[in-house]
Amino acid sequence: MKQSTATATIAPDPGPVPDPGPEGTPARRRWTRPVAAVLAVALLGVGGTLFVQGRQLRDTPATSNHALTDSAATTQVAGDVSSALGKVFSYSPQATAATKESAKQLLAGRALQQYAALFGQVEKQAADQKLTLTSQAVRAGVTRLTGGSAHLLVFLDQVYEREGKAATTAAAQLSVTAELRDGHWRIVDITSR
Incomplete structure (x- = not known):
């Protein structure tokens, strides 16, 4: 019987291997x-x-404009402004004092100053010519509504009547700025368009 001789190669011992740990190698x-x-x-x-x-x-300006999203507030401002314009732009020779008082309650700021400056002439004409003016807002569109401020475009029908003459109808277009004060909208600026 033959004996086999196997030789094994033994590698030199490199020594202890460092544990790389959770972060891996030092590099x-x-x-x-x-x-x-x-x-x-x-x-x-x-x-x-x-x-x-x-x-x-x-x-964006569109997202902050509540006229596009808050129908109740839009309806309130359009109604308050339409009603106010009807009152301050309607008078008769005997009732100019009532119209002037309405203006003091419904207008403020620049609108009240403009109105006061012009109404003296209107009072004189109304008495001299026996002129009656009836104004009614036929359409009011809220173009911008943010918090306590609103901008509107308002169309008015106005009927002029002089004693002894036929009535004349005219239309007016106004840009109006209103501010919310004490729960009611007050007109602070009016510009004829």
Whole structure:
């Protein structure tokens, strides 16, 4: 019988192998923290930019205009302004004092100043010519409504009557600015268009 001789090659013992730990090799550890910091800064920058852009999309003039979204407030301002214009632009020779008093309650700011300056002439004409003016808002559109301020476009029909003459009808178009004061809309600016 033959005996086989096997020789085994034994490798030298390299010694203890260091445990790489959870972060891997020491070279990998050197790069992990700076890369993580750069990624965190980049994510914060992108997040901030997206937040600002999203905010700009939400805060456009159209989204802050409640005339487009709040039908109850739009109806209230249109009704209050239409009623006020009908009262302050309607008078008779015997009732100019009542019209003037209505203007003090329904107008404010620049609109009241403009009205006071012109109404002295109107009072004289109404008495001299026995002129009666009846105004009625036929259409009021709220173009902008934000919080306590509103801008409207109002169309009025006005009927002029002089004693002994046929009545004359005219139309007027006004740009009106109103402010909410004590739960009621007051006209603060009127511009004829």
